[in-house]
Amino acid sequence: MNVGDAIGTRTEVYSVPQDMTVHDAALYLREKGVRAVGVTDAAKKLVGIVSQADISDKVAAENKPPAWMRVAEIMSKSLVTVRRDTPLDEALRLMEKHNFYHLLIVDDRGDFHGIISVRDLLRIIAKDEKARADMLEQMMFPQR
Secondary structure (H helix, E strand, O other), X not given: OEHHHHHOXXXXXXXXXXOOEHHHHHHHHHHHOOOEEEEEOOOOOEEEEEEHHHHHHHHHOOOOOOOOXXXXXXXXXXXXXXXXOOEHHHHHHHHXXXXXXXXXXXXOOOOEEEEEEHHHHHHHHHHHHHHHHHHHHXXXXXXX
């Protein structure tokens, strides 16, 4: 399985401009029900990622005013990206290596196509484990 399999037909690509206030970005995350989004520049090129953790660690915990700060001030700029054809085990290794919960999905030109999260990977793993358990149950207790 690969990243494309994990995200399926999901077409939503959530992003915010780097000059958006942190307050507005937090509202956007809540509205969309996501924990991280890509950050784009004026030309819509991917320049970072911002997450709920960034907001709580770099703003709330530091008692800084989110309405006056810009996303560019707190976003992570060290981008770790994957493509849709990246195997899931490689994506998981990248998350573990960099201590990330989200990876940015890009195409060959570097255009942003969304995010895969550790939650997406856990969903696949759980589904696979259930399928294995069901298969074992059928083998051990065949229907007559």
